[in-house]
Amino acid sequence: MKDDLAMPIISIHERALDVCYTIYGEAELSSDILDRFYEPSARYQNPALSASSRTVIHNIFKFGRKIHGLDVPRPLAVFYTILHLPPPDFVKDPIFQVLRAWNDVGTVSEHESFDGQKQAIVEHTLNLLFLPEIHIDGNPTAALSFPAVRRRSRHHHIIGAHHNELMASPNYHPGCPSIAVPGTSFMFPSPFHFKLHIITRLSFNEQGRITEHRDYWDVKDLMGLCPVLPFAQWIGSRVAALGLSYAYRLLPKNPDERGNGHLDRMFSNDPGLQGLVIDPKRDPRHH
Numbered sequence: 001m002k003d004d005l006a007m008p009i010i011s012i013h014e015r016a017l018d019v020c021y022t023i024y025g026e027a028e029l030s031s032d033i034l035d036r037f038y039e040p041s042a043r044y045q046n047p048a049l050s051a052s053s054r055t056v057i058h059n060i061f062k063f064g065r066k067i068h069g070l071d072v073p074r075p076l077a078v079f080y081t082i083l084h085l086p087p088p089d090f091v092k093d094p095i096f097q098v099l100r101a102w103n104d105v106g107t108v109s110e111h112e113s114f115d116g117q118k119q120a121i122v123e124h125t126l127n128l129l130f131l132p133e134i135h136i137d138g139n140p141t142a143a144l145s146f147p148a149v150r151r152r153s154r155h156h157h158i159i160g161a162h163h164n165e166l167m168a169s170p171n172y173h174p175g176c177p178s179i180a181v182p183g184t185s186f187m188f189p190s191p192f193h194f195k196l197h198i199i200t201r202l203s204f205n206e207q208g209r210i211t212e213h214r215d216y217w218d219v220k221d222l223m224g225l226c227p228v229l230p231f232a233q234w235i236g237s238r239v240a241a242l243g244l245s246y247a248y249r250l251l252p253k254n255p256d257e258r259g260n261g262h263l264d265r266m267f268s269n270d271p272g273l274q275g276l277v278i279d280p281k282r283d284p285r286h287h
Contacts, residue, residue: 012110016120016202019210023061024103024124026068034058039209046215057213070099100132102173113203117211122200129177130192138178138187 019037021027035054044051044060051057071094073081080087106123113119129135178187196217203212 011208012118012120012204013108015204015208016108016110016122016200017105019202019213020103020105020122020124020200023064024126026102029062029065031058034061037210038213039205039211042210042213044213047217047219067099068101069097071095071097096131097133098130100129102127104173118204120202120204122202124198124200126196126198127173128194128196129174129190130194132177134179135174135177135190135192136180136187137174137176138189139175141175 022029022033022037034057038054038057040054041052042054042057044057049060051060073094074091077087077091080091104125104127106125108123109121111119111121177190177193179190180187199216201212201214201216202210205211
């Protein structure tokens, strides 16, 4: 008789979505919930981090949740926090909001590895929006296309309007963050909106818990989150290429490597390529 704890492959899709909405979305993130998702000896890796215990994995994801909303607090609120005192209500609101982050899940695929382990591949996008309060949603209809579990019904009746306070809410995923031109009806896509495309691979055991969690992303996409880094990378890659070219010129060379004589000899030995050899006497550039 088949083990009742075995997880049918059809449920991998739902479990992978639950993991992404919980870890990368706005669903409640607690140690109890993460314990239900991960084995005690689960491993997590991405291009920058590696963790081999569930406790470390918990801390990484909780830290990531903190940066979903970064605000500049009022000095008086900081003072109360240093003294470990609850700040009064009139100082709880931040001076301004620096960052809002949200995750949009794309496709989810599931398969079984050669050793019988069930796996899921999730393609999703991490969105970073700096200075959200100066933005409006240029395409509010697209914001409704995301799964209902990530929406609040109280937003539905005002989704057609441009509300800056919605852009500052971590529960709201705009269709197209834009900046309006004052005094006009024109708007343009925000230069402060950055995206990081992520591919997540989840490996499950028979109980439906994650044994390995790996995130993949392109280093260039990660550098694109900082406006200065892509330009620096563009310059650095070309300087490195020129440096290698000059380094090769400085290396001592064999006689066969000097000039194009070795190419002419190669062409002359192949009847099919003899027509490609340019005779310097017939080349008009030499006259």
